[in-house]
Amino acid sequence: MTAIAETDLQSFVLLRLGDRRFAVKADQIAELVAPSRIFRFPHRTSEVEGVILRRGRIVPVCDVAEKLLGKGLKSRRFYLIAQRRYGSQTEWVALPVTGDCELINAEMTLPGDADGPHVSGWLSHAGDVIEVLNLAALTPGPTEIAPTPPPAPLQQNEARP
Amino acid sequence: MRPLSPVKAPAARTEQIILFRVSGQIFAVSSASVQEVRGVDSLSGAAKEMSYPALRKVKYFVRRGENSVYVINAALHFGLPPAPPALVFVLRRTRTALLIDGIEKMTSMSRLQALPLAYCHEERTWYRGLTALDQTVVPVVKPDGFLTPEELFLLDASLAQEADAEANRQAEREAEHAQEVESLNQLQDNHDTGITQ
Numbered sequence: 001m002t003a004i005a006e007t008d009l010q011s012f013v014l015l016r017l018g019d020r021r022f023a024v025k026a027d028q029i030a031e032l033v034a035p036s037r038i039f040r041f042p043h044r045t046s047e048v049e050g051v052i053l054r055r056g057r058i059v060p061v062c063d064v065a066e067k068l069l070g071k072g073l074k075s076r077r078f079y080l081i082a083q084r085r086y087g088s089q090t091e092w093v094a095l096p097v098t099g100d101c102e103l104i105n106a107e108m109t110l111p112g113d114a115d116g117p118h119v120s121g122w123l124s125h126a127g128d129v130i131e132v133l134n135l136a137a138l139t140p141g142p143t144e145i146a147p148t149p150p151p152a153p154l155q156q157n158e159a160r161p
Numbered sequence: 162m163r164p165l166s167p168v169k170a171p172a173a174r175t176e177q178i179i180l181f182r183v184s185g186q187i188f189a190v191s192s193a194s195v196q197e198v199r200g201v202d203s204l205s206g207a208a209k210e211m212s213y214p215a216l217r218k219v220k221y222f223v224r225r226g227e228n229s230v231y232v233i234n235a236a237l238h239f240g241l242p243p244a245p246p247a248l249v250f251v252l253r254r255t256r257t258a259l260l261i262d263g264i265e266k267m268t269s270m271s272r273l274q275a276l277p278l279a280y281c282h283e284e285r286t287w288y289r290g291l292t293a294l295d296q297t298v299v300p301v302v303k304p305d306g307f308l309t310p311e312e313l314f315l316l317d318a319s320l321a322q323e324a325d326a327e328a329n330r331q332a333e334r335e336a337e338h339a340q341e342v343e344s345l346n347q348l349q350d351n352h353d354t355g356i357t358q
Contacts, residue, residue, distance in 0.1 A: 039298035042239035044282035051298050056300055058291050060279040086278045094277055141282045154176035
């Protein structure tokens with residue numbers, strides 16, 4: 001393998017949604033975990049199902065199958081925890097997947113004009129052509145990112161009911 | 162030489178919260194934000210019903226000094242199935258009272274995590290953040306997130322309009338009454354004049 005070819009290779013995680021495979025850049029993946037309890041509370045962002053607790057963090061669960069396959073997942077085998085960028089900030093999001101994930105090295109082709117915003121490139125792997133996902137276009141987030149202030153400090157107790 | 166006294170770790174800062182129920186869903190609010198907890202029955206004397214179609218969640222208002230406090234059905238606010246409320250939280254430093262199903266318990270939280278940025282709609286104004294308690298996640302409500310300044314303005318304007326309309330109706334009633342009295346006086350005068358002639 002030549003030096004030039006080596007620099008073109010990047011690491012990707014292949015994930016399975018139903019009978020299709022997609023890829024995410026490996027440096028955007030934090031971990032792959034078994035499904036755990038989803039906590040739900042009222043909200044208006046339909047793409048978010050709820051949150052899971054992982055290593056003390058509260059992680060939103062976004063089922064991207066709805067956008068990619070046109071239908072949500074009926075069963076899920078793992079949550080792929082990815083790092084989603086919001087401007088200069090990064091937060092974890094959990095993506096339900098239906099099968100094992102695989103780490104591969106491959107060369108990415110840039111997207112074409114006809115590709116949707118959720119496609120950040122293409123891979124050729126084991127005879128398949130696989131979309132590399134752009135998580136920023138696929139998972140919800142504010143359109144304009146203002147630096148998020150830390151949550152208000154805990155309040156002193158001033159009164160009791 | 163005296164032995165060194167053991168260094169005490171600073172106590173973790175905590176905040177007292179009230180866990181409350183709305184249509185089976187648990188929420189938290191800082192106990193410092195709750196000025197009063199009352200039964201709904203105690204409201205019935207003071208609260209006046211109001212109907213503002215654009216804000217169905219506002220069911221009543223209560224006059225407090227020069228201000229009106231708006232009573233909000235929490236289930237309608239959060240888009241949950243309606244359930245008969247049993248308690249009202251009057252929220253401190255707001256003009257909001259909240260109809261809820263009941264109090265679950267009082268406890269304390271040691272960490273409040275910002276709402277994940279994936280939540281990017283109205284809920285950002287509803288919640289201060291999320292807290293993990295006993296292996297569950299509870300949203301912590303923002304006391305001033307139940308009515309926006311614009312909504313308060315609309316509600317105040319609606320009440321002012323209603324008060325003006327009532328004042329006009331009262332003035333009309335008084336004018337009609339004065340006219341009737343005048344007519345009666347005139348009849349009486351005519352009658353008296355007829356007798357004297």
